[in-house]
Amino acid sequence: MERSVADRVGPLVDSLQSQFPQDSRVESDDTHLDAAIDWLCHSQDVTDTGGSAATYNLLLGWEDPYPETSGYIVPTLFEYADRFDDDAVRERAVAMAEWTLATQHDTGSFPGGTGGDGDPNAFNTGQIILGLAEAYRQTGDQKYHDAVRDACDWLVDAQSAAGHWADHDYKSRPHVYTARVAWPLLVGAELLDGETEPYRRAARRNLEWVVDNQRSNGWFDRASFDAGESPFLHTIAYTIRGLLEGGRLLDDAEIFQSGKRAADALLTIQSNEGSLKGSYDESWTPSWYHCLTGNAQMALVWARLYEFTGDHDYLVGTRTAVQFCKRHQSIDGDAATSGGLPGSYPIVGRYMYLRYPNWSAKFFADALLKLQELDGDPTQTDGTSETRTDSPAAPLQMCLLVDGEHVFRWVADAITELVEATETEIPLVVINEDAGLLDSGNVKRGKRYPAYAAYRILSSPFTNAGDEPQYDDSVHISEIPAVRNAEWIRTYPDNVDGLWNELPSEAVERIEATSDIVFRRGFGLIRGDILTATEHGVISYHHGDPEQYRGGPAGFWEFMHDEPTAGMMVQSLRDELDAGVVQAYSEVDLTDCDSWGEIRNRLYTQSTHLLTDAVRTIQSETVEPMRVEEFGPVNTPPSAVELGKWAAKHVQQQ
Structure with missing residues (x-):
């Protein structure tokens, strides 16, 4: 995976050009979607393992494969393969699921960090459940079914009485973005046969703890990686998605509304101030840079809210975030960067400094796939009046x-x-x-x-x-x-x-x-x-x-x-x-x-x-x-x- 200094000149030049979105090439959603999938496939090829490289670093080159994100890239590849009847991408999804499965510990947990040999990590385990569950649905292979059960069992056992997973979380601290662990537990509860009520109880316990950490303005305490720092838009979006999907699967309006409250606050910020920034403090005061990963995630969050509510404001918010990301995705040039999406704009922003994370391209592809799905669904309404029916005397x-x-x-x-x-x-x-x-x-x-x-x-x-x-x-x-x-x-x-x-x-x-x-x-x-x-x-x-x-x-x-x-x-x-x-x-x-x-x-x-x-x-x-x-x-x-x-x-x- 190492590239010489000379080999890194091309990606560096491409990245510098992408810092001027006014000169970017903006094409159809399909073109940008294909570019994101191609980049994810390339990130798999460079590892020679089946897993996806965590990031492309402009200074250091490709990182090692990342079990956590490879796990949740699997459903993205399967969805693309199904949508476009692409057997080659489907084979890649299976290969990525196979490599991810091979990193599972005997306890049922999955490792933190890159490479596949880290200590047990609750958040990573939750994300990988989403990929293995989809691999089971697609292939029917029992080993994925068993791996999901083992992972869910471990999460239940590892959970604290308060509802978090601090003992197996980043820097051994509790984080509200583990709402995205509760959601996979509920996915496991729906997928698996037998006694799965413990999974639902553990998920509810976590989500209720997350709700308790939300302030009246929608912002979350404990949403940042490190104490005392403003949380990245990336982790705020993680938290919101977990609450929305978890509330939906539990049929719990309070949990769902907690996620919606934060999503609505960010939609208002986007409407009033423009594309979302990289991090926000407790009064929703932003940083100076943009988190492109978080914008892609929020596009998907708002698209899901549009599905749930029919409110056209969410669809407009989705499109605005997607158009913003499209202007920062290079679709020409070196394979190391073409189709990828930087973590931050400018790329020297604090989130994933000088790097193209694989999860950034994954969430951007998810948002584009969702927009394509909504565009082709005649049952969706826009949440506003379909035609103007004012009388002729009404004001123009x-x-x-x-x-x-x-x-x-x-x-x-x-x-x-x-x-x-x-x-x-x-x-x-x-x-x-x-x-x-x-x-x-x-x-x-x-x-x-x-x-x-x-x-x-x-x-x-x-x-x-x-x-x-x-x-x-x-x-x-x-x-x-x-x-x-x-x-x-x-x-x-x-x-x-x-x-x-x-x-x-x-x-x-x-x-x-x-x-x-x-x-x-x-x-x-x-x-x-x-x-x-x-x-x-x-x-x-x-x-x-x-x-x-x-x-x-x-x-x-x-x-x-x-x-x-x-x-x-x-x-x-x-x-x-x-x-x-x-x-x-x-x-x-x-x-x-x-x-x-x-x-x-x-x-x-x-x-x-x-x-x-x-x-x-x-x-x-x-x-x-x-x-x-x-x-x-x-x-x-x-x-x-x-x-x-x-x-x-x-x-x-x-």
């Missing part, structure tokens, strides 16, 4: 798409004017988490138009330099009265082709259920189901005459061509750039504008009324949209030569 419900939590001042003014002048409400804001000066869309544009990208970056510090309010001042959406009470959901776009994006289906479903129309001020160039999800589609601003100045940048080419006027419009989007139905159009006089900046200022400040005009046109039975006889060519951002000409003209006119 508008969804707002934004990049991040801020919009320009002129956009805030346009929204305010619309709500004041029409019967329009904004019940939903969909926030693009992939936003900012160096977001993926800007990075892709920068590669295609490097000169203009350099200009944007260099000029950025000098915008909004004065004290007077400017059209492009940043306004937080909560400062817009019409948006203040709207629901927020956060998500990431799916890449379709080049600069074009789609919104994930989970977000589109929420938009369809709540809104009549969408106003796009984020997510770049969009295509797909979002364009037809609502009654009135998606409307968006474009500052330019559709017969002459499609594309952009706004006002640049009008300045360069000495145009006396410039067009402004709000259009209904379609799958072609600036070629939709023009719902509102107006022109502004440029004859007294001496710079591109003055033109931009005029275009934006004098176009705020067009949003209101467009909505009135859409709702009117008599007003017709603007007729465009022939759409003009698409303009692109300027080259270095064209920027040089602009600079010369700008200086000349000053």
Whole structure:
């Protein structure tokens, strides 16, 4: 398993590139799932044992095989093999189960640590039960059945009177994440014949002890590996999953609600603050880095809650976490890292520093498999109204798409004017988490138009330099009265082709259920189901005459061509750039504008009324949209030569 220093250069380069998710390749769920499974298979091959290497360490290479995680990777491989009828992966699952079984002690316990010869460990034993139970279901081989019974018997005997396993836990301390030991005990109770009530009693005793360690805000004491440290999201997610699955199997609402309470707290944090961080203290104050493993686990937790409750919020949370992880999973490059998922982002975060854990890829694959299952299950409902049934006189419900939590001042003014002048409400804001000066869309544009990208970056510090309010001042959406009470959901776009994006289906479903129309001020160039999800589609601003100045940048080419006027419009989007139905159009006089900046200022400040005009046109039975006889060519951002000409003209006119 050792690799030379030279052999580690490729994975190190790939990992460094993955630290810039704006430049990452984001593909379909199936592509990312296949990549994760391929990486898990590779982690098995490098050990030459049948077990999966615990991690790939960027400095030290592959670790030894890990019985604990190999055990619970087994069900993931079986599920993938069943879903895709893949006999090769099925054979790998059996081989991994065989190796894991070979590490079992005579007492029925399984070892802690890597390599297979550690001291008995209760948590590891519980995780391996999940794999051996699935191996028995898949193969019918009695040895797996017997191994599960022996492991459950040992856990019952090793449990303390209080309900934990401190004598056989990490650093001989009690931890609430052993809720994930209670769950396998209940799996064993369902799988095995004969007297299994002791397993159920032991599981209940542990889960009730875990519940006693939960605070009123959902946070858990004793969830961290070491006393006095904030627990990783990874161990918090372990605890939640054990409570949910254990409460379900025991039909115990109190235990189930304990897990749900913590899951709901984290869902609220994700909704309010973005993708979950690496650790949280007792007041849910986060660390500076992200735990990718924990995000993958929480995606699976929320997907399970969606199955249990039908609440669409959980499905949206699942998708947001999955999209976040997809941006940090390399699917190109060296086999040591391609398809794997680092423990932390940045990779120098405290959780699994500089490492790609096999359990990170396992949980990510589980979440993708679950999303695929939910997508194909017609019995699942989204937990919201299926269609809007408001009367025609009801206020128009508008969804707002934004990049991040801020919009320009002129956009805030346009929204305010619309709500004041029409019967329009904004019940939903969909926030693009992939936003900012160096977001993926800007990075892709920068590669295609490097000169203009350099200009944007260099000029950025000098915008909004004065004290007077400017059209492009940043306004937080909560400062817009019409948006203040709207629901927020956060998500990431799916890449379709080049600069074009789609919104994930989970977000589109929420938009369809709540809104009549969408106003796009984020997510770049969009295509797909979002364009037809609502009654009135998606409307968006474009500052330019559709017969002459499609594309952009706004006002640049009008300045360069000495145009006396410039067009402004709000259009209904379609799958072609600036070629939709023009719902509102107006022109502004440029004859007294001496710079591109003055033109931009005029275009934006004098176009705020067009949003209101467009909505009135859409709702009117008599007003017709603007007729465009022939759409003009698409303009692109300027080259270095064209920027040089602009600079010369700008200086000349000053």
